[in-house]
Amino acid sequence: MGLRALAVVVGGAGVAIAACWTMLSPTEVAQEQVENGTLQQVAAAPSDDLHCDGGLAAEVGAAQSCVLTRDGEEFAVALKVTDVDGDRVQWNSTVAGVPQAGRRVAIGELERRTHEVLERSRRVDSVSCAGALAGTVGARQSCVMNAGGHRHDVTVTVTTVDSARVQWGVTVGN
Incomplete structure (x- = not known):
């Protein structure tokens, strides 16, 4: 009798372990983890922001689209799961080179390059622009x-x- 009770307890422990393993193998990576992990992958600046519409399915080949906001411009980011090993999920992140609003020169680059052009003919203290250049x-x-x-x-x-x-000309008024 004592032996039979022991076998039931061991069998019960085996079932409990299997149930725990299923709980540890995620079916999805939470949205916050996806966003934070992707920001690290794309070497984001502290001012960059990423928004995904939800979590990422924990299965090879699963895909998700997100939006990266950098310097006031929005870029599409494509995610694709490349490996799932237990509770570890890996994915690739590809940032589109052209903003969603269309090809634009970000304000920081516009000001910097325009300053360089103007500096060729005179001393320039600063250049500030009203916005990005379409x-x-x-x-x-x-x-x-x-x-x-x-x-x-x-x-x-x-x-x-x-x-x-994108190339542009510069005209100086009074």
């Missing part, structure tokens, strides 16, 4: 240049757009 031939953006204590209006106008870059 990557469409003919698109314009207003900027302000401060040079030697004087403020000058600057207009940048897109001249060419190709698959690798």
Whole structure:
């Protein structure tokens, strides 16, 4: 009798262990974990933000779309699960090179490059622009240049757009 009771207890422990293993193998990676892990993968700046519409299924090949906000621009991010090993889920993150609003030059890059162009002909203290520059031939953006204590209006106008870059001309007003 004592032996039979022991066998039932061991059998019961085996069932309990199997049930725990099932609970530890996730069916989905929580949204917060996906967002934090993806931000690390894409070497995000502290000011970057990522939003996904939910968790990521814990099965190889599962996919999820998210939106990365960087410098006021939104970029699509594609996630795809590459490996699942117990409670460990790995995925690749691919950030689209063109913002969702269309090809644009971010305000920081616009100001920096415009400053470089203006600096070729005069001493420039600073350049600030009203916003990003749309990557469409003919698109314009207003900027302000401060040079030697004087403020000058600057207009940048897109001249060419190709698959690798957006180029623009700079006109300085009074």
